[in-house]
Amino acid sequence: MKILKIQTLRGPNYWSIRRTKLVIMRLDLEDLAESPSNEIPGFYEGLIATLPSLVEHFCSPGCRGGFLSRVMEGTMMGHIIEHVALELQELAGMPVGFGRTRETATPGTYQVVIEYETEQAGRYAARAAVRLCESVIATGTYPADELQQDLKDLREFAADTALGPSTETLVKEAEARGIPWMELGARAMIQLGYGVHQKKIQATLSDRTSVLGVELASDKEGTKQILRSAGIPVPRGTVINYLNELQDAIDDLGGYPIVVKPLNGNHGRGITININEWAQAEAAYDAAKEVSKAVIVERFYEGSDHRVLVVNGKVVAVAERIPAHVVGDGQSPISALIEDTNRDSRRGDGHDNVLTKIEVDRTTWQLLEQKGYSLDTVLADGEVCYLRATANLSTGGIAIDRTDDVHPETVWLAQRVVKIIGLDIAGIDIVTTDISKPLREMDGVIVEVNAAPGFRMHVCPSEGIPRNVAEPVIDMLFPPGSPGRVPIVAVTGTNGKTTTTRLIAHIFRQTQQVVGYTTTDGTYIGDYLVEPGDNTGPQSAQLILQDPTVEVAILESARGGILRSGLAFSACDVGVVLNVAADHLGLGDINTIDDMARVKSVVAESAMPNGYAVLNADDALVSAMADHASAQIAYFSMNPDNPLIRSHTQRGGLAAVYENGYLSILKGDWTLRIEQAVNVPLTLGGRAPFMIANVLAASLAAFAQGVRIEDIRAALVTFQASTQQTPGRMNLFNLGTFHALIDYAHNPHSYEALGGFVKNWTTGERIGVIGGPGDRRDEDFVSLGTLSATIFDRIVIKEDDDTRGRDRGEAAKWIHQGVEQAKPDARCEVIVDEETAIQTALDTATPGSLVVILPESVNRAIQLIEARNPVPVATPMTQPTVYANGHVSVEENAIVSRATIVGS
Numbered sequence: 041m042k043i044l045k046i047q048t049l050r051g052p053n054y055w056s057i058r059r060t061k062l063v064i065m066r067l068d069l070e071d072l073a074e075s076p077s078n079e080i081p082g083f084y085e086g087l088i089a090t091l092p093s094l095v096e097h098f099c100s101p102g103c104r105g106g107f108l109s110r111v112m113e114g115t116m117m118g119h120i121i122e123h124v125a126l127e128l129q130e131l132a133g134m135p136v137g138f139g140r141t142r143e144t145a146t147p148g149t150y151q152v153v154i155e156y157e158t159e160q161a162g163r164y165a166a167r168a169a170v171r172l173c174e175s176v177i178a179t180g181t182y183p184a185d186e187l188q189q190d191l192k193d194l195r196e197f198a199a200d201t202a203l204g205p206s207t208e209t210l211v212k213e214a215e216a217r218g219i220p221w222m223e224l225g226a227r228a229m230i231q232l233g234y235g236v237h238q239k240k241i242q243a244t245l246s247d248r249t250s251v252l253g254v255e256l257a258s259d260k261e262g263t264k265q266i267l268r269s270a271g272i273p274v275p276r277g278t279v280i281n282y283l284n285e286l287q288d289a290i291d292d293l294g295g296y297p298i299v300v301k302p303l304n305g306n307h308g309r310g311i312t313i314n315i316n317e318w319a320q321a322e323a324a325y326d327a328a329k330e331v332s333k334a335v336i337v338e339r340f341y342e343g344s345d346h347r348v349l350v351v352n353g354k355v356v357a358v359a360e361r362i363p364a365h366v367v368g369d370g371q372s373p374i375s376a377l378i379e380d381t382n383r384d385s386r387r388g389d390g391h392d393n394v395l396t397k398i399e400v401d402r403t404t405w406q407l408l409e410q411k412g413y414s415l416d417t418v419l420a421d422g423e424v425c426y427l428r429a430t431a432n433l434s435t436g437g438i439a440i441d442r443t444d445d446v447h448p449e450t451v452w453l454a455q456r457v458v459k460i461i462g463l464d465i466a467g468i469d470i471v472t473t474d475i476s477k478p479l480r481e482m483d484g485v486i487v488e489v490n491a492a493p494g495f496r497m498h499v500c501p502s503e504g505i506p507r508n509v510a511e512p513v514i515d516m517l518f519p520p521g522s523p524g525r526v527p528i529v530a531v532t533g534t535n536g537k538t539t540t541t542r543l544i545a546h547i548f549r550q551t552q553q554v555v556g557y558t559t560t561d562g563t564y565i566g567d568y569l570v571e572p573g574d575n576t577g578p579q580s581a582q583l584i585l586q587d588p589t590v591e592v593a594i595l596e597s598a599r600g601g602i603l604r605s606g607l608a609f610s611a612c613d614v615g616v617v618l619n620v621a622a623d624h625l626g627l628g629d630i631n632t633i634d635d636m637a638r639v640k641s642v643v644a645e646s647a648m649p650n651g652y653a654v655l656n657a658d659d660a661l662v663s664a665m666a667d668h669a670s671a672q673i674a675y676f677s678m679n680p681d682n683p684l685i686r687s688h689t690q691r692g693g694l695a696a697v698y699e700n701g702y703l704s705i706l707k708g709d710w711t712l713r714i715e716q717a718v719n720v721p722l723t724l725g726g727r728a729p730f731m732i733a734n735v736l737a738a739s740l741a742a743f744a745q746g747v748r749i750e751d752i753r754a755a756l757v758t759f760q761a762s763t764q765q766t767p768g769r770m771n772l773f774n775l776g777t778f779h780a781l782i783d784y785a786h787n788p789h790s791y792e793a794l795g796g797f798v799k800n801w802t803t804g805e806r807i808g809v810i811g812g813p814g815d816r817r818d819e820d821f822v823s824l825g826t827l828s829a830t831i832f833d834r835i836v837i838k839e840d841d842d843t844r845g846r847d848r849g850e851a852a853k854w855i856h857q858g859v860e861q862a863k864p865d866a867r868c869e870v871i872v873d874e875e876t877a878i879q880t881a882l883d884t885a886t887p888g889s890l891v892v893i894l895p896e897s898v899n900r901a902i903q904l905i906e907a908r909n910p911v912p913v914a915t916p917m918t919q920p921t922v923y924a925n926g927h928v929s930v931e932e933n934a935i936v937s938r939a940t941i942v943g944s
Contacts, residue, residue, distance in 0.1 A: 368419020441504025467493025533618025825858020
């Protein structure tokens with residue numbers, strides 16, 4: 041077998057709308073292409089011996105052992121590798137269950153689709169599954185040590201890329217509320233929400249967290265001084281910088297016991313507690329010095345360590361933290377007790393699990409030596425031996441929830457402390473013998489105030505009630521009723537995407553909002569180009585959604601990005617599908633028009649239930665997408681009598697139609713007329729039907745999102761088919777004695793649409809400079825030639841500079857063949873170089889003619905024409921329109937009944 045390609049999907053995609061994290065492996069079975077599993081000697085036995093847990097895979101039989109029954113009866117290796125890859129991730133602690141395997145148009149080559157939790161692990165599992173199956177085929181087994189290494193590697197991938205426990209808690213709470221999130225790739229920051237409504241977090245630091253508060257909390261001595269001056273009980277202590285100051289500090293505190301810790305430290309590093317003699321104090325000083333230049337010497341206070349979590353000024357959780365320890369059984373040495381404790385399934389490395397494994401270090405040896413113990417000491421039954429000086433979970437401690445036990449005065453004190461320090465999220469460390477009583481009664485003290493406190497001890501305490509501490513954080517960042525998303529309008533289709541996207545953006549700009557949009561021409565925010573190029577994939581969409589100034593996102597979503605990575609967003613408010621036609625077929629294993637429709641339907645199906653899927657009622661493939669969309673449906677049509685439109689609006693549905701020369705919105709029994717098509721420049725005086733359809737779709741999408749008719753109208757009459765607003769989309773130039781038109785039509789469907797306008801040109805010759813991208817099929821080029829012969833009086837065939845793998849002249853040959861088939865006596869010549877072809881057509885244009893240029897490089901074509909000093913093309917002026925009753929003009933919010941329309 042041979043892996044031809046592995047790609048990763050990260051959003052709604054061709055394979056699934058809900059399962060957004062998928063790996064696709066294109067796999068050539070080679071010699072196994074004709075060999076089902078039941079024909080491979082010993083394979084079934086070797087597979088179940090290697091992975092007996094595959095018995096839990098139901099597969100199509102729908103029962104336990106269902107998949108293995110398929111293997112026994114005979115199934116292809118691609119299907120088996122799908123299940124093996126899923127099971128490897130399952131065994132490594134990453135539960136996944138979605139997979140698909142489909143044979144491509146190339147016999148023996150399959151697309152194997154598997155779900156993943158961690159991207160690197162998913163890709164690794166796909167490759168490991170192939171190795172495993174190849175080994176079982178060749179030898180009847182897969183070495184146990186190799187399997188264990190695979191699982192170890194998978195676990196490491198998961199650990200390396202996993203969110204921290206606190207971050208994961210916050211992300212899950214955001215997801216539960218429908219707030220999207222994304223990793224920003226710098227400083228472990230996470231963005232919650234989109235656009236102008238976004239918030240950023242870094243672990244439990246938020247973008248509301250005060251820098252001054254963090255700085256103060258990091259200065260332990262400064263924190264103590266401020267709290268002491270505010271009457272808060274804090275430990276007596278001092279800061280020293282040299283060993284010769286240590287004895288004086290001890291004396292100032294009245295002698296032992298003391299605590300020595302670094303001035304700047306975290307996670308309990310360098311801290312030694314309950315010191316009772318000089319030798320211990322000296323060693324503790326050296327340990328603290330390894331972490332910080334300055335050292336704190338404090339009085340030691342008896343009691344348990346408690347962490348009080350305060351969010352947005354309120355105490356939300358309290359945990360008693362107990363240092364790492366073991367309990368004797370009268371038989372086992374301390375070393376064995378540590379090993380037994382670490383076998384607890386809740387313990388992992390670092391922050392991987394609810395608890396952390398206990399490790400023996402300098403502090404452990406010191407504590408043991410103080411008691412005269414070693415790792416070989418056998419503790420008495422029930423005797424507790426502490427192995428750490430501090431109670432941090434990261435060093436093996438445990439947590440017991442005490443939220444319901446804390447005294448009200450201590451709650452008040454903690455909330456006051458956080459306001460004094462100036463933090464939105466803080467962890468306050470309190471030492472007291474009884475948290476249920478006031479601190480002063482128990483000689484308790486506030487030891488530290490921590491910025492970015494960990495949530496693990498509260499979310500997953502060793503004992504007691506888990507507390508949802510993420511809820512108040514998300515409430516703080518996104519108060520109830522406040523949005524976490526900006527409206528997203530996604531646009532797809534075979535043709536017209538860019539024009540429609542730009543027009544929708546122009547409509548929303550009338551609402552005075554900052555609009556971010558992506559097109560094949562570039563990525564824009566407001567009035568400015570952010571990034572030029574063909575930006576219709578997920579990376580460009582994320583740029584828009586990450587921008588904190590964007591209030592509305594209009595995202596062109598092309599087939600390539602959907603197939604390569606999926607959509608960049610989990611859901612949109614409005615999903616627009618313009619049309620589906622034969623283009624790019626044969627690429628990316630999309631071989632039929634139905635395959636292409638499935639790709640485009642991803643946008644419609646990603647629209648949220650309270651949003652809209654805006655669909656073309658005149659395109660059967662598009663209108664059928666309503667069957668699988670969870671959103672409300674809105675149709676647009678060039679035919680007001682379309683049966684689908686009539687039945688839909690009779691049920692109270694929303695639609696947009698072209699009727700009696702008007703662009704109109706239909707809502708139940710009412711018609712809202714927007715504007716006459718002749719007054720909309722983009723329609724070229726109402727003579728470009730495909731542009732009218734684009735305008736209907738754009739107007740309907742905006743109306744469905746709540747934009748007023750007045751704003752839509754204002755946008756339509758000010759949006760020009762110009763090189764500034766729609767470069768390469770029906771740009772008409774007056775060159776004095778003739779006109780030139782530039783359009784990016786590049787497939788049969790767009791040629792047909794363009795032909796509807798060109799055929800109306802009656803003042804002179806219709807000259808076409810035509811071509812197509814080299815990665816299309818031969819029959820597609822023939823179709824372009826055939827269509828061109830019916831549209832143009834004279835044809836110049838050129839080729840793109842980038843032939844996309846074809847020999848120079850090959851594409852032109854197939855186009856010429858199509859021209860001759862349709863019109864043997866056609867006036868046609870081949871000029872392969874695009875610039876030469878354009879100049880030739882312009883130089884030989886006859887008076888009154890229309891030269892239609894379908895370029896690879898829109899900018900180059902525009903420059904060639906502008907060098908000839910074109911005269912501005914006049915556009916129809918917007919005139920008031922009076923209805924038959926003589927009372928309502930287009931300038932008003934035109935609402936008329938269906939009956940009035942029919943009778944007018």
